[in-house]
Amino acid sequence: MSKTLLTYHMRTQVLQAPGASAMLPEILAQLGCRRAVLFADQGLTKAGITARVAQWFDLPHKGQGPQLVGIFDKIPQDAESSMIDEGVRFYREQGADGLIALGGGSVQDSVKCIKFVLDKGGKNILSLMPGNFCFETPPSAKPMNIPHVGIATTAGTGAEVSPAAVVFNSKDKIKGDLAHPFVGPDVAILDPELTVSLPPKLTAATAFDALTHAIEGIASPGANVFTDAYGFEAVSAIFRNLLPVLEKPAYIEGRNALLGASCVAILSFVYAVPGAYPVHNFAHAIGAHFRVHHGTANALFLTAVMEAMPDLYLPRAKDLARAMDLRAAAGQNAEQALAEVIAALKDLRRQSGLPDRFSELGVNASSAMEVLPMAVMRDPIGLIYPIPLEIIGQVLQNAL
């Protein structure tokens, strides 16, 4: 890795504190925004989070800062292409000049795509991603000059800081990939108070999403000093804080730590270029075909992949064991350490109440075995690090 060109360019400014979402109007004003649209989902609106963030525009007095000219809270699970196009239309109808993404990965990635379409002057995201894939780099990739603030409401995807988006093409049943150095928010707000009402199952599943980002980054051939620093610290923070947060949902310090961990975990993932992302390869395939929640799918496949592809993980096994505070593994060889790491991951998953097996996801096993091998091979993220067919079968067996 030391002889490969390393490009590290995290452009999103991060503001993190309990209550930090109150700074939203001032941040938008600083970015030059006067008329903002807020994108969210129905779950957030029902939980009162949308209204809680919208209120900052009227405090302490109405009309003295940027205006909130519209709320679009219809983003579904996964950034579905048709809803992205609808969001573009909505934004234009409001005469808006700034974007707020309030949510987890689905909202964050949808808004990135909306900005991308707006910047291109287009109407339709899929037409800009032939083959469900679009990878733009400088000099042709330029700043988009559309004020954009991301507010994370889950501690999982880290999508509020990543320069990439996953787009669900419901017609092709494929999760496409968009990467552009300026597609992420200008400013990301990490406010743990907004994650307190997240149900325990989602808190756990999103934390495993972050854990997967960290471990895939660490194991990637492109791992480097930045991604290692972020990845190992994320693993360590999640192991220290996930169970305490599940036990006491209002434990703000723990929530704050998980938010920070998810934010740096995605950086470990996206900047470990060239990357090997086999767990995501499976999670995208099963997500696109059976609409399984992304974090839940990652949690399931993480250990199945590590067992089936040990060569990828063995060189980092002892470091991973150290990050997880598995002291007994320190004196062992790499194989033993990896076994302990996998056991610890399974243990954490069980204690978090997440499924260990396919059968618990409500997915029919025989139809999965039929569809998934091809789906995994077609998934665009597998282009970078394709998985041999026999290994695919072994991973699926491990997870069955």
Next chain:
Amino acid sequence: MHLANGEYGLFIDGKYVPAEGGATFKVVDPSTGQVAAEVAKGSEKDVDRAVQAARKAFDSGDWSRRSPEERAQVLEAIALKIGEHAEELAFLEVQSSGATLRRVMNADLLSVMELFVRCARLTREISKKEVLDAFPLPGPNQTMVVREPIGVCAAIAPFNFPLILASWKLAPALAMGNTVVLKPATYTPLTAIALGKICQEAGLPDGVLNIVPGPGGSVGEALAGHPDVDKVAFTGSTVVGRRIMQVASGTIKKVTLELGGKSPNIILDDADLDIAVPGSLFAFLLHCGQVCESGTRLFVPRKMQGEIVERMVAQAKQLKIGSAMDLSCDLGPVISKQQMETILSYVEAGKQEGAKLVLGGKRCQPAGLEDGFYVEPTIFTDVNNKMRIAQEEIFGPVLSVIPYDTVEEAVAMANDSMYGLAGGVWSRDHAKALQVAGQIRAGTVWINDWHMLRSDAPFGGYKQSGLGRELGRWGMEAYTELKTINMSMTLERSQRGWYDRMLGLKG
């Protein structure tokens, strides 16, 4: 700055001089009650000499017509010189004002240096002329708006933060090209006198800064009424501020007043008491409460009064009272014997009106400092907002705790005051706190904090707490006049149709 006989002189036209007739007065160290220095006592005649020097310096243009960049460089040099003289200034400040050496070395000097640098930066930014849109009617013209200095400014500073509050006036006035006559408080003239030498060393031309210590009744009045003074900036009590406004009205001087306060501090029922309790002590005990924005009325939910007060009393009892020079002391003296007696008389008034005294209330005489002016931290509970201790500014370490039943009631009582300088609210919920902050009628409101002032944010009072604002862009603009220059861009008589239409001129 010392004259041949050892006294501190007036500073006029670049020289330290005795007062007309040689009068002097004594400065007492409030930590010990002993005389610390002898200072030339200015009179009306000295004021006239100083104003004439300032007038001459202003009219010469050597300072007032320098470019913003040139003035900014002198201000930056003053900041550096203050740093070089930091120890000397700190000892003079502590000896005369009773500020703890710990605070002065930590905070006061840094904030003064930062202020001069800030004003240097601001003068570069806001001194730019603005050219208005090319509006072509009634004929082609170019119109620009320029900022110019006002002229001779009188700066009258108080005794509580002598160096900081003199600088709040001096730095923006000089930055914008004015000349100044500074009158420090009679209790605390020493650091102001030292500033004369410091500014001169930094390259400020003679006559641009003049310093005349002396009694408010003579020197202050003379400055506020002098026909050659263009602006008066005053920090002090509302009573004196009202008098200055009256005297200044004789020649329609520009006036900036930063006056008293009785600032409401509202703890909401969801506040984090681990910060609200020490924060509320900090709000009323900094410099023994001799701070205009002190949080001296504490509104607490009725059911929480017991817990909050208990925790405040326990923490206040840990504070060490003693000489301001002693680095281990938390609280120094109040400014004078008279001020100490005023504070103690308010304690009596509070008891008589039925408030419950739960801490302090007495003079304190630490061993070896029996002649110093020390008052114990004092807390009254169950105070009614109509009582004198809730309505009048005491300027001492005295807190009135007022229980409330609803937030609406707390806000109404908070606003039931002739003052409106500052306020604060403590809550874990920023939305609730912002709602309350929007309803407090005051020039500065803190959420979960107190005394946090910034040199780039305006500071000043609603209601009888003052007039105008100091600091930041807004404070700088208060030392300028605005001039519109309209330049016709045609020399053709035929283009002046409006002369004919409006007045029927035919020539």
